[in-house]
Amino acid sequence: MTLAGGPVFWMLVVLSIAALVVFFERFFELRRAQIDWQDFMKGTLNLLEGGNDSEALAICEDTQVPVANVVAVAIRNRSASARVLRDAVDSQGRAEIGRLDRRLASLAVIGQISPAVGLLGALIGFAKTVMLVNSGEIVSRIALLSDAMEAIVPAAIGLVLSITVAVMYTSLRTRLDRIVVELETAASQILGYIATAEAKK
Numbered sequence: 001m002t003l004a005g006g007p008v009f010w011m012l013v014v015l016s017i018a019a020l021v022v023f024f025e026r027f028f029e030l031r032r033a034q035i036d037w038q039d040f041m042k043g044t045l046n047l048l049e050g051g052n053d054s055e056a057l058a059i060c061e062d063t064q065v066p067v068a069n070v071v072a073v074a075i076r077n078r079s080a081s082a083r084v085l086r087d088a089v090d091s092q093g094r095a096e097i098g099r100l101d102r103r104l105a106s107l108a109v110i111g112q113i114s115p116a117v118g119l120l121g122a123l124i125g126f127a128k129t130v131m132l133v134n135s136g137e138i139v140s141r142i143a144l145l146s147d148a149m150e151a152i153v154p155a156a157i158g159l160v161l162s163i164t165v166a167v168m169y170t171s172l173r174t175r176l177d178r179i180v181v182e183l184e185t186a187a188s189q190i191l192g193y194i195a196t197a198e199a200k201k
Contacts, residue, residue: 008121008154066096074190111165118158125151
């Protein structure tokens, strides 16, 4: 299989390994970033209502997930103006999303270029086959089959890799989108609570 694939085979192997490394690294990072945010927000807001700001902030700092980090920024800046508070929360939210989105683009790139790399291998194998046939020599069935396989194998691997990476990317993107929605909802809740609390003073 390795010999039949030609040099392009090794390029596809490298792309496959890179895709697996990125996928599992991002998968576990996104998995760690998810919590039961509704229970977290309920407990945090209860502490704030009881005047235990420092305890609520300590819980956020100990939790160390995107939702907790955004809520922590809101608590630290709750005495600031509404605009400053919202800007601080938005900035932290963008930073959290950017951190979670890191390297996902590279996975998408691998999925996009792998069919082209496979096609390159197919063209090389086809060119070798044509040159072998036109060489004027008696061509053995084994030699012809070897060059034909060098054209077929990379193309097939490139397509399989592209489909697999597309599934990987979609699963990670779905998980990330879910976290973003949770993050935005939690940010709205804490900002709404602080605005209401400040209005009552």
